[in-house]
Amino acid sequence: MKTGPPRRDCPVCGAGDFAYLEGRRGTRAARLCGRRAIQLLPREGGEQPSLPGIAARLAGEWEVTVNDYLLRARRDGVTVSLFRDGRAIVDGMTEETEARSLVARVIGY
Structure with a gap:
């Protein structure tokens, strides 16, 4: 799955902050x-x-719908549903590591 170029505003790509790998988040x-x-x-x-904010950032690269309760982004056979409380469901994947990686790249956590 293509995720696009590294983002300067990304804590990992731009600042080298590996909070998730270090267990801080x-x-x-x-x-x-x-x-x-x-x-x-x-x-x-x-x-x-x-x-x-996430919907605006993903627009153009993902098919995005958003309302007061959730954001849904679709691309390449994968759908990411992000809820206000931070829960995310990645539909179209069966491996936890792939889902975590995708959400970290597109959502930012």
């Missing part, structure tokens, strides 16, 4: 039974995502 993951989907739960105390 991260998510819990669970494979959803009967589906090709992974649910990612943010660690407690994490910040709530700005759905409109």
Whole structure:
């Protein structure tokens, strides 16, 4: 899956801050039974995502819909649903590591 060029505003790409690899931040993951989907739960105390801000950043590269409750982004057979509380469901993947990596790159956590 193509993710585009590195972003200067990305903590990892731009600043070299590997908070997730160092265990300072991260998510819990669970494979959803009967589906090709992974649910990612943010660690407690994490910040709530700005759905409109993320939608604006993804527009043009992803097919994005957003409302008051969630953002849905589709591309290359994968759908990422991001909820206001920070939960994300990655539909179209079965490997937790791939789902975590995708969410870290496109959502930023």
